[in-house]
Amino acid sequence: MNETPEQVMQWFHTAVEKLSPVAAGSLSLRKSPCIRKNCPACAGGEGHSSHVLYGRRDGKRFSIYVPDEMVPAVRKAIANGRRVRELVAEAGVRYTEALKEKRRKESSL
Numbered sequence: 001m002n003e004t005p006e007q008v009m010q011w012f013h014t015a016v017e018k019l020s021p022v023a024a025g026s027l028s029l030r031k032s033p034c035i036r037k038n039c040p041a042c043a044g045g046e047g048h049s050s051h052v053l054y055g056r057r058d059g060k061r062f063s064i065y066v067p068d069e070m071v072p073a074v075r076k077a078i079a080n081g082r083r084v085r086e087l088v089a090e091a092g093v094r095y096t097e098a099l100k101e102k103r104r105k106e107s108s109l
């Protein structure tokens with residue numbers, strides 16, 4: 001692939017722009033008791049499951065409650081976030097290759 005470092009960054013910005021919104025972490029189901037008195041589900045040890053987004057931020061673990069109706073949106077954001085990380089890795093390789101190609105051309109002038 002013969003591209004300039006500028007072309008690589010242009011490609012990267014265009015590709016990343018389409019990947020919004022983003023999120024990092026993982027969604028899982030957590031079981032917890034509710035606040036109702038005499039709840040049959042809680043009394044039976046069954047409890048209630050709710051979605052939680054787990055992740056790390058500034059080196060610290062976080063977990064936030066995700067209401068059911070927001071699960072699809074958060075899931076999509078996580079998928080976008082994963083894709084952005086892949087794009088950063090790809091951009092790094094292509095950018096470095098482009099820099100080397102640029103140097104080759106300049107030294108052969």
Ligand SMILES: [Zn+2]
Nearest residue numbers: 034039041042
């Ligand atoms: Zn309950």
